[in-house]
Amino acid sequence: MAEDLVLDTAIRDWVLIPLTVVMILIGILRYFVSKLMQSQPTPDAKVVKEGQVVVRARNLRAGANFIPxxxxxxxxxxxxxxxxxxLHVPKGQGQNPQAQMFSDPNMAMDMMKKNLSMIIPQTLTFAWVNFFFSGFVAAKIPFPLTQRFRSMLQNGIDLSTVDVSYVSSRSWYFLNLFGLRGLFSLILGEENAMDDTQRMMQMGGFGFDPTKVQT
Structure with missing residues (x-):
């Protein structure tokens, strides 16, 4: 039978709140560091020209009913x-957008900087949490959960008798890591550099592929 624990208020003051505040501050600092490390790209005349052609083609399709x-x-x-x-690209001459992206050294360097700004703070923060707060039961979720959530919420606590609703400090770190995106969007704006998952998903669509444009 799962045990109900009485959490000390000192855990709230010295574990739960500091972890949350540190995660927020590191996220904001990462955002500004990423902005400082980001280089200003030089516009490519060919890419700009292709973009203008696409805009003209879209305008033609939108106004098709207004001309003879x-x-x-x-x-x-x-x-x-x-x-x-x-807009016609002969077969064999179309370049893969991903290959085009990696062929630009400035773009590859920006990606490396963003990855470093993501990996280094997360590694140091996790080491700090694992060293100072390992084994703490930091909080309790105010609603019941099933046993399948135990591995997610009680990382670092090897006690099957503790109720699933209790969250360990290590799990609280991961919950903050993936759950603060909405707060960062509110503080830093929608166009912020914190959502790394979304940025990686958008990598496949980066660039211009005129073969997919329809008129």
């Missing part, structure tokens, strides 16, 4: 003609 059909077909052929259309 003959004019629309002529403009569509100008963009998508298989011989000399602006």
């Amino acid at each position: 059909a003959k004019s629309f077909r002529a403009r569509r052929a100008y963009f998508s003609n298989e011989e000399n259309g602006l």
Whole structure:
């Protein structure tokens, strides 16, 4: 049978609150360090030109009903003609967006800086938590949970008799690590550098692929 514990208020004052405050401060510091380390990219004339062509093609598609059909077909052929259309890319000449991204040394360096700014603070913070706060029961969730949540909430505590609702200090660190994105968006704005998962998911869509544009 699971045991109910009475948590000392000193744990709240010296474990729970300091962990939360330190995680928030490190996240804000990471954001500004990432901004300082980020280099200003030089616009590529070819990329800018391709982007303008895409904008013109989208405007043509949006205004197709407002111009004569003959004019629309002529403009569509100008963009998508298989011989000399602006949006037509011959087979074998299209570059993978990911390969294009890694071919830019400045972009690769920015990615390395962002990864370092993510890995180093997390490693040091976890080592600090593991050294000073390992084994502490830091808080209790005010609603019942099933046994499958035990490994997630009681990392570092090897007692099956403790109720699942109790959270260890090490698990509190991970909950803050993945649960403070909303707070960072509120403090730093929507366009902040804290959501590393979203940034990695967007890597596959970075760049311009004219073969996917439809007119």
